[in-house]
Each structure stands twice: as structure tokens, then as C-alpha cells.
Amino acid sequence: MDTRVIRSQVHRARPSSGYRPALIALLAALLGHGAARAQPVADADAVERSVYFVEKSTEATELLSRNKLQEALAAFQELAARYPDLDEDGYVAMAIGDCLAGLGRDAEARDAYRAAAAAHPALASSVNQRITDLELAGEVSDALIERLRMAAASADKGRYAAAWQLGRALQKRAKALLIEAAAAFRTASEADTPVSRPDPGLAHARALEALAADLGSLIDRLEDGWGSARRAMRLPDKREAAGAATENRTAEWVLRTKDGRRIEFRMKWAAEACDSRTEVTANGKPLKLSDNQQSALKRHEDEIRAILLQAAEETGEAGRRGK
Amino acid sequence: MTTIRALVCVLIAALAAAGQETRAAAPDAIDLKFVYRAGRTTRQRMVSRTVGSMKLFDPLPEQNFAQTFEQDLTLTCRQANPDGSAVLDMTMDRVAMKMSIGGLNMEFDSAAPATQPNDRLDTRMLARIFSAMVGSTLTVIVGPDGQPSRIEGVKQFKEKMLNSLADEPVPASLRKLLEQVSGMFDDESMMKEMQSSYRLIPNERKRVGDRWERSWNMKIPLFNGKIDGQGRYELLGVEEFRGRKCAKIAVKESFQMAATPEVETPAGAAASSPAKGLVERLRFDLKASGGEGTAYWDYENGELVQLRQVQRLTMEISMPTDADPKGRQTNTGKPAMVQKLTTAESVDLLEDAPASARGAPATPGSAPAPASP
Numbered sequence: 033m034d035t036r037v038i039r040s041q042v043h044r045a046r047p048s049s050g051y052r053p054a055l056i057a058l059l060a061a062l063l064g065h066g067a068a069r070a071q072p073v074a075d076a077d078a079v080e081r082s083v084y085f086v087e088k089s090t091e092a093t094e095l096l097s098r099n100k101l102q103e104a105l106a107a108f109q110e111l112a113a114r115y116p117d118l119d120e121d122g123y124v125a126m127a128i129g130d131c132l133a134g135l136g137r138d139a140e141a142r143d144a145y146r147a148a149a150a151a152h153p154a155l156a157s158s159v160n161q162r163i164t165d166l167e168l169a170g171e172v173s174d175a176l177i178e179r180l181r182m183a184a185a186s187a188d189k190g191r192y193a194a195a196w197q198l199g200r201a202l203q204k205r206a207k208a209l210l211i212e213a214a215a216a217f218r219t220a221s222e223a224d225t226p227v228s229r230p231d232p233g234l235a236h237a238r239a240l241e242a243l244a245a246d247l248g249s250l251i252d253r254l255e256d257g258w259g260s261a262r263r264a265m266r267l268p269d270k271r272e273a274a275g276a277a278t279e280n281r282t283a284e285w286v287l288r289t290k291d292g293r294r295i296e297f298r299m300k301w302a303a304e305a306c307d308s309r310t311e312v313t314a315n316g317k318p319l320k321l322s323d324n325q326q327s328a329l330k331r332h333e334d335e336i337r338a339i340l341l342q343a344a345e346e347t348g349e350a351g352r353r354g355k
Numbered sequence: 356m357t358t359i360r361a362l363v364c365v366l367i368a369a370l371a372a373a374g375q376e377t378r379a380a381a382p383d384a385i386d387l388k389f390v391y392r393a394g395r396t397t398r399q400r401m402v403s404r405t406v407g408s409m410k411l412f413d414p415l416p417e418q419n420f421a422q423t424f425e426q427d428l429t430l431t432c433r434q435a436n437p438d439g440s441a442v443l444d445m446t447m448d449r450v451a452m453k454m455s456i457g458g459l460n461m462e463f464d465s466a467a468p469a470t471q472p473n474d475r476l477d478t479r480m481l482a483r484i485f486s487a488m489v490g491s492t493l494t495v496i497v498g499p500d501g502q503p504s505r506i507e508g509v510k511q512f513k514e515k516m517l518n519s520l521a522d523e524p525v526p527a528s529l530r531k532l533l534e535q536v537s538g539m540f541d542d543e544s545m546m547k548e549m550q551s552s553y554r555l556i557p558n559e560r561k562r563v564g565d566r567w568e569r570s571w572n573m574k575i576p577l578f579n580g581k582i583d584g585q586g587r588y589e590l591l592g593v594e595e596f597r598g599r600k601c602a603k604i605a606v607k608e609s610f611q612m613a614a615t616p617e618v619e620t621p622a623g624a625a626a627s628s629p630a631k632g633l634v635e636r637l638r639f640d641l642k643a644s645g646g647e648g649t650a651y652w653d654y655e656n657g658e659l660v661q662l663r664q665v666q667r668l669t670m671e672i673s674m675p676t677d678a679d680p681k682g683r684q685t686n687t688g689k690p691a692m693v694q695k696l697t698t699a700e701s702v703d704l705l706e707d708a709p710a711s712a713r714g715a716p717a718t719p720g721s722a723p724a725p726a727s728p
Contacts, residue, residue, distance in 0.1 A: 079649045082665040086699035089406040093421035097455030120667065121695045123407055127419060158408075158417055165416075193416075 085111065085118045092124075096131060105131035122152030129162060138166050157190055164197050172201045172208070200254070207247045214240035246335065281333070301333060384562045385593065385602050385654040388501065391441035396431045397658065398448070398705040407696035409456065418457040420696070425451040427705065430495075439499040446492045450485045465489045480520060487519040488512075493545075501558055506546045554586050555606065555650060555662075561590045580639055584610035591649075597660055597704075599653040606648035606664055612641040640671040648700075662702040670694045 092107035108127045112119065119125060125148035132141035142163055149159040167176050180201055183194030214237040221233035281301035288294055300311045310329045312319045321329070402425050409420045427449040434442040451464040463481050464470075465488075491512050498504040517534065525533075554569035561567070569586045586608040593602055648664025672692040 079647050079663050079665060082645070082647070083663045083699045083701065086404050086406055086665060086697050089697070090404045090421040090423055093406055093419050094453065094455045094460070096419055097421070097458055097460055099458065121407065121697075123419075123695065123697075126408070130419065158410075161416070196415075 081115070082118060085115045089124060092127065096127060096134075099134070101131050101134045105135065122148050122155045125151060126155060126158065126162075129159075133162070133166060138169070142166060161190075161193055161197070168197060168200055168204070172205045177201050177205065200251075203247065203251055207244050207251060210240050210244035210247065214238075214244065246331075249334075250331070299329070301330075384560055385590075386560050387556050387602065387652065387654065388558050388657075391432045391435040391439075391443075391497070393432050393435045396429060398427065398429045399659070400703050400705050401426045401428065402701040402703075403698060404701075405696050405698045407694065409696075410693045412692055420456045420694075422454045423452065425449070433494075436499075439501065440504075441497045443495040443497060444492050445495055446490065447488050448490075450488050452481070452485065476523065476525070479523060480525065483519040483523065484516050487516045491515060501556075503546055506542050509542045509545050554608075555588065555604065556652070557588070561602075563590050563592050565590050580612050580641075582610050582612055582641070584608060586646075593654070596651045599651075599658075599660055600655050601651040601660055602654045604650040604652060606646070606650060606662075608646040608648070608664075608666075610641075610643050610646075612639060638673045640673075642669045643667065645697075658704055659702060660704045662700065664700045666698050666700075668694070668696045668698060670696070 088107065088111055092104050092111065095101075095104035095107060105128065108124050108131060111124045112128060115124075126145070129141045129144035129148060132138075132144055145159045145162050149156050164176070164180070167173070177198070180194050180198035184191055184198045186194075188194075217233040217237035217240065221231040221237065283299045285297040285299075286294065287297065295314050296316075298313045310321065310326060310333070312321060312329075402423065404424075405420070405422045407420055408417050410417045426447060429446045429448055431444045431446075432441055433444050449464075449466050451466070452462070454461045461478055461481055463478070463485050465485055468482060468486060492508065493512060494507040495503050496505040496507070520530070520533070554571065557567045566587060566589045568588070570584065571586075572581055572583045574581050586606065588607070589605040591603040591605050593600065595601070596603070643666055645665050645667040648662060650662045651660045652658070653660050670693070672694070
């Protein structure tokens with residue numbers, strides 16, 4: 033195949049700028065309806081241009097999805113500059129805001145989102161959600177919580193999204209309050225007391241700090257999975273999350289009840305990531321666990337695994353490579 | 356849909372390529388008819404790119420979506436009959452897909468399967484299904500009018516794909532969903548899809564400036580609905596393209612989805628299976644705009660050399676919520692999922708052979724790289 037021929041034809045089809053649609057519109061207006069009828073059903077130059085726009089938008093989206101934010105931003109900005117007429121849904125305009133938000137350039141992101149909404153009024157709801165996401169990434173203010181409470185309680189169709197964001201705001205506030213409470217108990221424990229005994233305030237502060245850390249990991253998990261548009265959605269990857277893959281997960285407890293009965297519990301977690309159910313038997317008989325119980329076991333299993341891994345690393349007992 | 360559409364586009368080209376007699380047509384009046392010749396083989400690369408935003412059910416956030424789907428297909432005319440009918444074998448040589456939604460990225464190329472990550476179930480499933488597609492052959496029976504009248508092998512094609520997952524730990528619910536979706540495609544639905552795509556070629560003699568129209572309707576089982584479509588086409592001119600004498604055809608197609616039939620859920624009753632219930636209860640509202648395209652048709656050899664088309668789609672997916680035991684709807688008023696996507700379809704003839712040697716096996720990878728317009 034003579035590629036020079038192809039290249040020359042493609043180049044011939046290239047418009048020098050975005051003047052062509054305007055020119056066609058002007059001609060149509062001057063010549064009236066008859067002129068419009070005489071237009072071909074599709075303009076080959078316009079088709080090539082649209083195809084190219086989709087191709088480059090696809091590539092830019094892949095960059096964004098792979099967290100190559102600077103490259104993605106440059107690609108989207110070029111598309112916005114060269115093909116403003118083709119961004120009919122405002123996808124490129126919004127993506128510029130997403131890139132800036134991902135880069136932590138919040139003020140510019142906010143401006144980009146507002147510009148997108150100004151050019152594409154149908155995006156108002158999405159823009160509002162993204163700007164709230166930007167606020168959620170920082171310290172949660174009373175004003176934000178109050179605004180989200182009102183939105184979640186309204187009859188507006190966006191109330192479910194508002195309720196989701198309210199939940200995220202409140203749990204973040206709860207974590208901050210737990211940390212503040214722990215700090216308060218620590219301060220209280222520093223007071224001079226005439227009695228020498230284990231300080232209950234210090235122990236309580238440690239427990240609250242552990243709770244805050246536990247809540248923090250729950251929040252991180254939610255934000256990683258379904259947090260906001262600016263943070264990419266991804267499937268959980270156990271190996272990445274814990275720094276290790278679990279090959280075998282079983283545990284045993286033997287308990288003696290107050291009335292003297294002996295119960296032997298065996299727990300076995302599912303091997304595949306896609307199945308997070310835990311099988312538990314008591315004296316060999318399977319137990320039926322509620323969803324809440326399953327969820328709690330899963331959460332604590334992650335915690336235990338992280339503790340064991342950290343302790344093993346710290347004591348140099350990480351084991352040998354291989355099977 | 357993309358797969359079917361891609362297969363269809365290749366079929367169109369191959370039908371025409373399979374033995375079109377060279378005609379001494381006047382430059383401004385050309386014959387656009389399908390003629391077949393036994394043993395003739397055509398290869399094409401079809402690329403479909405889709406980009407846009409996807410809003411999932413509330414409260415899940417909107418996500419950016421991009422997908423590139425590439426297929427290399429071979430179509431061989433196995434039998435050409437005197438009445439103009441023919442039997443064709445359509446084989447998929449290569450499948451490649453890249454998909455990004457949010458930060459989730461999936462990628463597969465059957466030409467380089469060893470380089471694909473296989474530590475996740477979803478990517479392994481993708482690889483298995485696509486690998487099963489490669490090498491599969493469908494038989495297309497074409498009538499004297501040049502239109503496909505029957506397609507065989509879809510059932511085996513589907514079974515091969517589903518069986519490829521036999522030893523994967525696919526959750527039962529997902530496996531049922533796959534079976535349900537797969538069950539919506541059969542020989543009949545594939546044939547309807549192909550017939551609808553023949554509209555580009557008028558099957559008669561046309562002069563430059565001539566316009567023709569097509570209208571069609573077809574069931575879309577996956578969407579539990581029906582599409583009414585209309586296309587307008589124009590022979591823009593006759594010109595040399597990639598060293599061939601081509602008819603340049605302008606395309607403008609639009610379609611809309613007819614209302615999705617209601618599926619009643621009895622009060623307090625569950626569907627026969629969660630997966631089946633999910634698919635059956637989804638309501639789709641599809642609106643398309645744009646639809647402009649350009650095709651270059653080698654009228655001397657009867658081959659589609661290139662097709663470019665862009666379509667903007669807005670699809671709303673909603674689902675009525677379960678009724679409670681007293682028959683009352685719950686969670687009413689939840690907004691629909693809205694997907695605003697733009698799709699660019701490209702078809703390119705794969706060849707390196709000079710015009711004098713056409714009919715010999717084509718060489719892949721010779722589709723032109725796009726230039727910045």
C-alpha cells in the first residue's frame with residue numbers, strides 16, 4: 033500500500049480551523065432552506081474531525097484512569113482549545129476539572145467545574161457534586177454538614193447523592209472527634225494526682241486512638257472504592273492493600289462458658305477475593321452468621337493480618353521466599 | 356453490540372469483496388451490488404472507540420469511561436451459486452480491548468496474551484472469553500438479493516465462550532448473569548443485526564449526487580427493547596482513495612428506542628433468579644444523535660476500503676424497585692443511570708497487495724494511522 037497516498041488524502045481532509053461549521057451556517061442562512069437541502073448528508077472533513085476528537089478523548093481518559101494526571105490534563109486542555117464545538121456534553125470540560133482536582137489544584141478545579149456548568153447547564157448537578165467532593169477532601173466544616181443535611185432531607189432527586197456525601201462528611205468528622213477526645217484524655221492524664229495507680233485516662237485515650245484508626249481504615253476503604261468522582265474507582269486488591277496475599281486463613285478458639293460447656297470454634301475465610309464469606313463451625317456444626325457478623329469478622333481479619341505482618345517485619349521474622 | 360456491529364461491518368465489506376466483477380462503469384454512475392466468488396478472502400480491521408461519562412445508580416459517583424475495541428476478521432466465500440446466493444465463513448483472527456472506568460483499567464490483546472495480567476478474576480475472565488472468540492467461525496448464508504438470510508454457529512460460539520470460564524471461580528450470581536446475557540443472542544438476532552447493517556450499500560446503480568434512504572427496526576434483546584432507525588445516504592463523488600477507484604458515500608443515520616415493555620413483579624415475589632430478574636427489569640431509553648459518517652467503496656472490486664462514523668448516545672437505564680409484601684413500591688423516585696457516550700467506528704481494509712494482485716490473502720496491520728485533522 034502506498035501510505036503517501038493515504039497521508040495526502042487525510043491531510044487534504046484536514047480543516048485549518050473551526051471556521052467551517054460557522055461558514056456553513058452562514059451560507060445556509062444566506063441561501064435559505066434550499067441551500068440547506070443542498071448540503072450533503074455528511075461532511076467528510078467534519079467526520080474525520082469528529083473521529084479524531086473521539087480517539088484523542090479516549091486516550092486522554094485512559095491517562096486519567098491510570099492516574100497520569102498531568103498528561104491527561106494537557107491532552108484534555110488541547111482538546112478543549114482545538115475542538116470546543118465537539119464537546120457537546122461538556123465531557124472534556126468536566127474532565128479538565130477532574131484532572132486538576134486529582135492534582136490537588138482545588139481552586140483551579142473549582143473554576144474549571146464552574147466554567148463547565150456555565151457552558152453546559154445540564155451539568156449543574158454533577159458540578160455541584162464534584163465541588164462538594166473537593167470540600168470533603170479537606171477539613172469538614174459545620175456549614176458543609178448543615179448544607180448536606182438539608183439537601184439529604186429535601187425531596188430533590190439529588191437527595192440520595194447528598195445523603196451519601198453527608199455520610200462521608202459525618203464519618204470524617206467522627207474520626208476527627210475521636211482523635212480530639214483521645215487527646216483530651218491524654219491531657220487529663222498528665223494532671224498531678226496524689227494517688228499512684230494505672231491512669232485510666234491514658235488507657236482510654238489509647239482505645240479511642242485505636243477506634244479512630246479503625247474508623248480511618250473503614251473510611252479509606254469506602255473512599256477508595258466509591259468515594260468521589262475525583263478519586264478513581266478500583267477493585268479491591270488484597271495483595272496491594274495488605275502488602276501480602278493470604279494463602280491460608282483459618283483460626284480456632286476453644287471457649288468455656290460460665291455454666292461449664294466447652295465450645296470449639298473453627299473459622300475459615302474464603303480463598304478467593306470475590307467471595308468474602310467466612311465459614312464458622314461450633315463443635316463441628318456450621319454457624320449461620322448475619323451480614324453484620326460477616327462484615328465484622330472480615331474487618332477484624334484485615335486488622336489482625338495487618339498487625340501480624342507489621343510485627344513480623346519489625347522482628348525480622350518475615351520468612352523466606354518461595355512456596 | 357459492538358462485537359455484532361463489528362462483525363456486521365466486516366461482512367458487508369467481505370460480501371462485496373468476495374468476487375465482485377470489475378465493471379466498466381462511468382465515473383459518475385456506479386453499480387453498488389454484492390457479487391460473490393468462491394475462495395475469495397477479505398480481511399478487515401474494525402475499531403470502535405467509546406468515550407464519555409457514566410452515572411451509575413445513586414449514590415455512586417459519575418465516572419469517566421473509555422473503551423477501545425479492535426477486531427481483525429476474515430471472511431471467505433465458501434460457495435457462490437449461479438442465482439447470486441452464497442455461503443460465507445466469518446472468522447475472528449484477533450480481538451483487543453482496552454477499557455477504563457474510573458481507575459479500573461482492563462486490557463487484553465489476543466495477539467499478545469502472555470503479556471496480560473492474570474492476577475485478578477475480572478481480567479482473567481476477559482482474557483478467557485476473548486481468547487475463546489479468536490478462531491471461532493460463523494457461517495453466513497446470503498440470499499440472491501445479497502442480504503444474509505441465515506447465520507449458523509452462534510450457539511456454538513456462545514457455548515465456547517461460556518465454557519472457557521468453566522474452571523474459573525466465577526461467583527454463581529455472575530455466572531448466571533453471563534448466561535442470561537448470552538442467551539439473548541441467537542442466530543436470528545445476529546442475522547437481524549447483519550441485515551440492518553446492509554443499508555449502506557443500495558444494491559443498485561447510482562450517480563453522483565444520488566441519495567437513498569433506509570429505515571429499519573430490530574429487537575435488541577440485551578436492552579429488552581426495539582430500535583427504529585433511519586438512514587440517509589448520498590453518493591458524494593468518485594475519487595481515488597488508497598490507490599483505488601472509490602465511491603465516496605456520505606452516511607447519516609439516526610435511531611431511537613421504542614418504549615421498553617413493563618415487567619411486572621408480583622408483590623413480595625422474587626424473580627426466578629436474581630440475575631434474570633435484574634436484566635429483565637431494566638428499562639432502557641436510548642437516544643442517538645450525530646450518526647454522520649463517510650465510506651469509501653472500491654466499486655471496481657466491490658470492497659469497502661474505509662468507513663468512519665461517529666454517533667452520540669445518551670442512554671438512561673432505570674429499574675423499578677421491588678414492591679414490599681403489601682405491594683407498595685419502595686424507594687420510588689430514584690433517578691436513572693445516565694450514560695452520555697460518543698462512539699467512533701472505523702473499518703479499514705487490511706491489505707498490502709497491489710491492485711493487480713487483489714484476491715490474494717491480505718496482510719494485517721496495514722490500516723493507515725490517523726492524522727490530526
